[in-house]
Structure formats: C-alpha cells, structure tokens
Amino acid sequence: MGTPTVDISTSLASFELPNPVLTASGCAAAGRELSPFFDVAELGGIVTKSIMMKPRSGRSTPRMAETPSGMLNSIGLQGPGVDSFIEHDLKWLHESGARTVVSIAGHNTDEFVALARRLYDQPMDLLEVNISCPNVENRGQVFACDAIAATRVISAVRRAANPNVPIFAKLTPDVTDIGYIARAVAEAGADGISLINTLLGLVIDLDTLRPALGGVTGGLSGPAIRPVALRCVWQVHQAVPHLPLLGMGGIKTGKDALQFILAGASAVSVGTAVFHDPTAPIRIIAELSDELAARGFSSLRDAIGFAHLSSEQQAAYFAAQTAVPVGR
Numbered sequence: 001m002g003t004p005t006v007d008i009s010t011s012l013a014s015f016e017l018p019n020p021v022l023t024a025s026g027c028a029a030a031g032r033e034l035s036p037f038f039d040v041a042e043l044g045g046i047v048t049k050s051i052m053m054k055p056r057s058g059r060s061t062p063r064m065a066e067t068p069s070g071m072l073n074s075i076g077l078q079g080p081g082v083d084s085f086i087e088h089d090l091k092w093l094h095e096s097g098a099r100t101v102v103s104i105a106g107h108n109t110d111e112f113v114a115l116a117r118r119l120y121d122q123p124m125d126l127l128e129v130n131i132s133c134p135n136v137e138n139r140g141q142v143f144a145c146d147a148i149a150a151t152r153v154i155s156a157v158r159r160a161a162n163p164n165v166p167i168f169a170k171l172t173p174d175v176t177d178i179g180y181i182a183r184a185v186a187e188a189g190a191d192g193i194s195l196i197n198t199l200l201g202l203v204i205d206l207d208t209l210r211p212a213l214g215g216v217t218g219g220l221s222g223p224a225i226r227p228v229a230l231r232c233v234w235q236v237h238q239a240v241p242h243l244p245l246l247g248m249g250g251i252k253t254g255k256d257a258l259q260f261i262l263a264g265a266s267a268v269s270v271g272t273a274v275f276h277d278p279t280a281p282i283r284i285i286a287e288l289s290d291e292l293a294a295r296g297f298s299s300l301r302d303a304i305g306f307a308h309l310s311s312e313q314q315a316a317y318f319a320a321q322t323a324v325p326v327g328r
Contacts, residue, residue, distance in 0.1 A: 022046065
C-alpha cells in the first residue's frame with residue numbers, strides 16, 4: 001500500500017497556497033538565488049528580503065558569525081530601495097509565476113505608509129510588515145517591542161495598503177508577553193502574524209577580545225532558536241486563535257515544520273537552512289506531507305493547532321478518519 005494522499009493546501013487569510021512552505025525574509029533575497037536549484041513557483045511562496053524606501057548600505061562589517069546550531073547576522077536591512085526592487089525583483093517574481101510575500105521595513109510610521117502606498121498596485125499576494133528587525137542601529141526602531149508603537153504602524157499600513165492584499169505583522173520574541181503584542185496588532189487590523197524574527201545575540205572574538213560583529217549585536221537564527229519560536233507560535237495561537245500564523249525559526253526538516261503546524265501555524269518559512277542546503281524548502285514540502293500521512297492526517301488544515309486539543313478531542317478526530325490510524 002502506498003503512502004496515503006494528504007491535502008497540504010493552506011491559506012494565510014485570503015492568500016491561498018498549494019502547500020505551506022515559504023522562504024524566510026532575508027535568507028534568499030527575492031528568490032532568484034534559489035531558482036537554479038528548483039522552480040520557485042513550486043513553493044507555497046517567496047517572502048522577500050525586507051525592503052525600505054531608499055537604498056541602504058546596512059551595518060558595518062563583519063556581518064556574520066557562526067554560533068552553536070545557528071548563526072548571528074548583522075546585515076542591517078541592506079537593500080536597493082523600493083523602486084529598484086519593483087523594477088527588478090518584483091518583476092522577476094511575477095514573471096516566474098511565484099506567489100509573492102513582500103516584506104517591508106521603515107524607520108518610522110510615515111515610511112511604512114509610503115511603502116504600502118508605493119506597492120499598492122504591484123503584483124503580490126501578501127504584505128509582511130517587519131516591525132521586529134533587531135539589526136538596526138537604533139533599537140527604538142523595533143516597533144514590535146511596544147504595543148502602542150506596533151499598533152500605530154499596523155493600523156496606518158492597513159489604511160494605506162491595498163485592501164485586497166492581507167497584511168501580516170512580523171513579531172519579535174524579545175518581549176515579555178508576545179501574546180499581548182499579538183492581540184494589539186490584531187486589533188489594529190493585521191490579517192495574520194509572522195513569527196518569529198531573530199533573537200538579539202552577541203559573540204566575542206577571543207582573538208581580538210572584541211565583539212565578532214561590526215555592529216556588536218546581531219540576530220540569532222537557526223535550529224538553536226527553534227524551541228523559542230515554537231513557544232511563541234503556541235502562545236500567539238492561544239492569544240489570537242482566529243488569526244493565521246506564518247511560523248519560522250530553525251526549520252530544517254518536515255518533522256520540524258510539523259511541530260510548527262501542530263503548535264498553530266498555518267504555514268512555515270525556511271530560512272537559515274538554505275545556506276547549506278538550497279533545496280531545503282522544496283524538500284521539506286515532501287517530508288511534511290509524509291509526516292502528516294504517517295500520523296493519520298488527511299489534510300494539513302486538520303493538523304493546524306492540533307497539539308492544543310485534549311487527548312479526547314485528538315482521539316475523536318483519528319477515530320473519524322478513513323486514513324491509516326495513528327501508529328500504523
């Protein structure tokens with residue numbers, strides 16, 4: 001008997017995806033770097049590097065440092081600016097047939113609004129509002145650390161953005177109560193939430209006896225942060241169960257991705273893994289499907305938030321399925 005077929009389609013608000021695996025912002029630029037390895041249109045979507053209004057050189061070098069089970073980066077939102085992004089990257093994504101999530105970042109609320117307006121008529125499926133990047137000179141720019149600041153940005157972007165394009169707020173784990181921030185952005189008009197961004201970290205170079213990164217601190221990513229990311233997805237799903245979540249943080253395999261789905265994510269983003277395995281996103285689609293089938297799920301949507309159910313509720317679900325029972 002072959003592996004049972006599992007429906008792995010999902011949705012992020014009104015954005016329908018054939019599968020739940022996307023790239024993570026900042027790890028594959030606009031997807032062009034991955035195109036020699038697979039057709040980017042086969043992914044659930046491409047999440048672009050966070051774009052700003054004007055070209056930005058980023059932070060001082062060195063910008064990357066290895067850590068146990070992860071890496072620190074201090075890129076500082078380097079990018080070409082929105083006009084060049086639209087002309088080159090967004091055009092390429094559209095021509096490639098890729099489903100596109102455009103990530104934006106700004107120095108202040110007005111810049112977020114200007115970006116939303118500039119992108120209003122551009123071809124995209126979802127707008128991610130990055131209010132949580134730790135790789136900036138002024139930590140005051142991390143709007144997601146403060147509910148009032150986060151609310152101000154999200155509500156302004158929601159008013160300025162194309163109403164037919166859902167907006168997701170990207171949150172940081174570097175807060176005391178991420179559920180509180182999630183409820184705030186939900187009330188401000190976010191259609192969903194992306195989480196998590198990297199954690200703020202530091203490495204000391206024992207040869208120079210100085211911080212290894214030119215910007216001193218950087219964003220920690222990779223498998224080392226997976227338990228933190230899962231905890232955040234779990235807590236935010238509990239806080240705003242009506243909102244779809246895009247989960248990320250150290251995902252390397254289909255089993256990793258399934259944990260995020262069970263915790264409450266409707267889809268996942270794969271980031272740091274592509275640096276050593278560019279095929280990781282496309283591989284994880286197949287692995288996740290197999291993991292769902294092996295556990296008796298008939299669809300991915302049934303597995304979203306499944307770990308929050310009681311043992312009795314879980315048993316009732318499997319008893320009603322015609323797929324292979326759990327454990328078979």
